[in-house]
Amino acid sequence: MSVHAVAHLNFHGRARAALEFYRSVFGGQLTVATYGDFGMPAELPDAPKVVFGQVVAENGFRVMAYDVPGDDAPVAQGAPATRRENGTTVTTEPFFLSVRGETVEEVGALWERLADGATVIEAFGPAQWAPAFGMLTDRFGVTWILDVTAEHAQA
Known part of the structure; x- marks a missing residue:
């Protein structure tokens, strides 16, 4: 049996931008699926958000991310620090x-x-x-x- 732990990051409307940035830093293949891709009606505000995303690079780097559904909550100022x-x-x-x-x-x-x-x-x-x-x-x-x-x- 083989087990690998992969960081799964949670964003509020910024998952695609974060994943694209991490690909630009570490290289690799970007995969993104949206809530709309999984059947959410296009007129709903979460439809274009990332329900599954990852960057996998040949050098061993791997990270996953998605957008938490609902209102895009701003990051609290000053926390975490x-x-x-x-x-x-x-x-x-x-x-x-x-x-x-x-x-x-x-x-x-x-x-x-x-x-x-x-x-x-x-x-x-x-x-x-x-x-x-x-x-x-x-x-x-x-x-x-x-x-x-x-x-x-x-x-």
């Missing part, structure tokens, strides 16, 4: 997405693309435990940790 203090991460978020690669060059390129429109929590650079580490909250409100495996210190 993540910050770095004295070398520790302080957060109210229930999870982060982690992307780990083998070289600083490889992960640094992903960082540069993912950082577009993001709030940087800790800039990507050398860390005590890894050749490189960085943390950011992207333009869709998802917090990411990017790092390089310690046994692959080459740039």
